[in-house]
Amino acid sequence: MNPPAVETKSTSNRSDLPDDTDYEVVVIGAGVGGIYQIKRLVDLGVSATVLEGDSDLGGTWYRNRYPGARFDSESFTYGYSWNQEVLNEWHWKEMFSPQPETLKYLNFVADKFNLREHMQFNCYVESMQFDEANCIWVLQMRDGRTITTRFVLTAIGLLSVPTLPRINGIERFEGKAFHTFDWPKESIELTGKKVAVIGTGATAIQLIPEVAKEAESLTVFQRRANWAAPLNNREISEEEMADIRLRYDEIFETCARTPGGFEHEPDRRGFYSVSAEERRELWDRLYDGPGFGIWLQNFVEIFMDEDANSEFSEYIADRTRQRVNDPVVAEKLIPKDHGFGIQRVPLETNYFETYNRENVLLVDASETPIETITESGIQTSETHYEFDVIVYATGFDAFTGAFDKIDIRGVGGESLRDKWADGPVTYLGLLVSGFPNLLMISGPQTASTNFPRGAELAVNWATELLEYVWDAGKRRVEAKSESEQEWFDHVVKMYEPFLLKSAQSWITGYNSNLDGHEYGNTRYNIYNGGGPKYADRLQQEAQEEYQGLTFQ
Ligand code: NAP
Numbered sequence: 001m002n003p004p005a006v007e008t009k010s011t012s013n014r015s016d017l018p019d020d021t022d023y024e025v026v027v028i029g030a031g032v033g034g035i036y037q038i039k040r041l042v043d044l045g046v047s048a049t050v051l052e053g054d055s056d057l058g059g060t061w062y063r064n065r066y067p068g069a070r071f072d073s074e075s076f077t078y079g080y081s082w083n084q085e086v087l088n089e090w091h092w093k094e095m096f097s098p099q100p101e102t103l104k105y106l107n108f109v110a111d112k113f114n115l116r117e118h119m120q121f122n123c124y125v126e127s128m129q130f131d132e133a134n135c136i137w138v139l140q141m142r143d144g145r146t147i148t149t150r151f152v153l154t155a156i157g158l159l160s161v162p163t164l165p166r167i168n169g170i171e172r173f174e175g176k177a178f179h180t181f182d183w184p185k186e187s188i189e190l191t192g193k194k195v196a197v198i199g200t201g202a203t204a205i206q207l208i209p210e211v212a213k214e215a216e217s218l219t220v221f222q223r224r225a226n227w228a229a230p231l232n233n234r235e236i237s238e239e240e241m242a243d244i245r246l247r248y249d250e251i252f253e254t255c256a257r258t259p260g261g262f263e264h265e266p267d268r269r270g271f272y273s274v275s276a277e278e279r280r281e282l283w284d285r286l287y288d289g290p291g292f293g294i295w296l297q298n299f300v301e302i303f304m305d306e307d308a309n310s311e312f313s314e315y316i317a318d319r320t321r322q323r324v325n326d327p328v329v330a331e332k333l334i335p336k337d338h339g340f341g342i343q344r345v346p347l348e349t350n351y352f353e354t355y356n357r358e359n360v361l362l363v364d365a366s367e368t369p370i371e372t373i374t375e376s377g378i379q380t381s382e383t384h385y386e387f388d389v390i391v392y393a394t395g396f397d398a399f400t401g402a403f404d405k406i407d408i409r410g411v412g413g414e415s416l417r418d419k420w421a422d423g424p425v426t427y428l429g430l431l432v433s434g435f436p437n438l439l440m441i442s443g444p445q446t447a448s449t450n451f452p453r454g455a456e457l458a459v460n461w462a463t464e465l466l467e468y469v470w471d472a473g474k475r476r477v478e479a480k481s482e483s484e485q486e487w488f489d490h491v492v493k494m495y496e497p498f499l500l501k502s503a504q505s506w507i508t509g510y511n512s513n514l515d516g517h518e519y520g521n522t523r524y525n526i527y528n529g530g531g532p533k534y535a536d537r538l539q540q541e542a543q544e545e546y547q548g549l550t551f552q
Contacts, residue, residue: 014470015470020148021149022049023049023150024046024151025048026050026149027041027154028052028152028156028406029154029441030054030119031057031059033155033459034057037050037155038118039113039115040460040463041118042115050119051147057107059160061106066203066391067211067214068209069206071451072291074095076248077251077255086108091241094235095234095235096347123143125141126140126142127408127409128408128409129413132411135436135552137149152439154439154440154443158402158525160401161396161397162179162180165392169374172375173377173390175376176188176389177389188389190389194219195217195388196378196390197211197221197391197393199392199393199394200220205347205351212357215389217359219378220360220362221363221370223369225334226346227343230347231348232288232290255450256453256535258531259531260450260530260531261449262291264293266300267282270299271300279299286298292345304499306499309340309341309342333362338503343505343507344507365380368380368382368383394513397511397514398506399443399506400423404417414434419434424444426488427480427484427487428537428541429445431549433479437476437478439465440458441459448528472551475552480548480550491524491528494527498528509523
């Protein structure tokens with residue numbers, strides 16, 4: 001699974017740069033993708049730096065410090081696959097690693113390869129403009145500096161711009177209030193506090209059971225219920241880790257073969273070719289099994305066929321009912337407006353049991369909407385609730401938000417923000433026509449997979465493309481507009497067979513707190529063809545010498 005060994009070259013200027021250009025390559029973002037990208041560039045001896053807006057590396061794992069934050073990927077499928085020593089040395093302590101441990105891991109990797117010396121922190125890129133005459137990008141930094149580079153690689157995350165709810169009076173609240181993404185670094189004492197959580201997405205579903213254990217009272221404001229299933233986390237012993245180390249090649253091969261980049265393989269027996277009892281047996285096993293098995297080891301018909309989806313949703317609804325003591329609360333926690341797996345499935349630990357606690361109250365914000373935030377709490381259409389702390393678990397300006405925050409101007413001053421006003425349009429999720437020498441790691445319209453598996457694929461592909469450009473003595477690479485259109489049409493077509501096309505979810509661009517993101521304004525944010533098909537397409541592009549690109 002390692003990329004081919006690369007010879008370390010001593011030259012740093014690969015594309016005949018004007019003398020005063022700062023770098024051959026700038027990577028924006030020091031998260032999972034940015035760390036690996038800079039490693040590849042450093043190994044090639046290229047003059048490169050990472051610009052990171054935060055004060056340290058880690059991206060998602062630096063920022064999401066709320067209690068309960070962890071990934072839903074089996075830890076050993078989430079780690080980097082590209083270095084045997086890292087694989088041998090790192091012990092994942094839990095099946096689903098919590099945020100502090102994952103941040104430690106990313107620091108371990110960065111320190112092992114001295115990558116920090118190639119990173120600049122508190123360096124926020126405000127704008128970038130392509131200078132056609134010199135064929136370089138000119139970046140304006142928030143600190144007033146100008147940085148020039150031939151190539152820009154963005155690794156800025158797909159859920160890195162939090163959105164606060166548009167509720168009147170939000171600025172009036174006199175207690176502590178913050179979005180989960182901005183959970184205080186020094187943490188916060190919740191003991192004896194009255195806490196509100198607004199939202200019931202994957203983030204809130206991780207957070208709520210943890211807050212309930214600490215706070216005097218917890219009130220959850222739920223507008224739409226979300227399906228959820230148990231994570232079934234556990235510790236990984238030294239012995240088990242030793243066994244996992246022996247299996248790494250096999251693990252990563254499986255991840256490369258499965259649509260989602262996990263060890264979970266879909267059940268291909270066919271929903272209708274097995275009996276209802278056999279389906280139930282599978283579901284019982286998956287419900288008690290780890291992670292996304294319940295979603296990804298299921299029958300594929302569940303994601304495409306309304307009847308199959310309703311039968312399975314009813315199964316999950318029953319399991320939920322068994323866990324919640326109050327039948328009225330249980331019904332409120334069961335979605336009635338969409339089926340299981342149509343939106344990204346949150347995985348939980350004691351989420352439903354949390355509503356059996358005396359100190360936890362569920363407020364149905366669709367029945368009694370939040371009207372205002374007051375100095376001391378939240379006013380719904382019916383009641384005023386007093387709080388010390390309000391936590392907004394209200395989601396993100398997904399996929400394009402991080403790009404929109406930077407004023408990116410391509411050929412002729414074209415604005416990327418304008419080009420993507422109705423949703424992203426890319427070539428292979430990696431390039432954008434009209435924006436030469438800009439490559440996106442885990443950008444919109446790449447395959448939706450276990451994040452690092454997709455990020456590594458993108459980093460390897462982007463790095464090989466740069467080597468191709470350098471070897472060919474070129475200095476400019478850009479997607480052809482007709483190739484971009486073809487990819488976009490294909491991305492749109494790949495939404496068609498799936499029920500998720502009508503999801504009220506960030507995957508289709510929905511966000512009630514952003515103009516233009518209303519339900520129904522579908523944005524084609526991901527490639528639904530799965531990891532293996534996507535990887536094949538990337539390989540074909542490289543093997544056929546980049547037919548969709550132009551070089552100068
Ligand atoms: P989200 O799924 O977009 O959920 C946002 C929640 O806030 C929704 O319940 C939404 O309700 C609610 N909301 C927004 N504005 C509101 C308002 N004005 N009033 C009341 N409720 C409001 O965001 P998220 O939970 O942060 O999750 C986003 C994604 O991050 C996940 O799907 C997942 O991919 C990723 N994530 C991953 C992990 C992990 O790996 N384990 C953990 C957490 C998150 P409506 O549905 O009614 O709009």
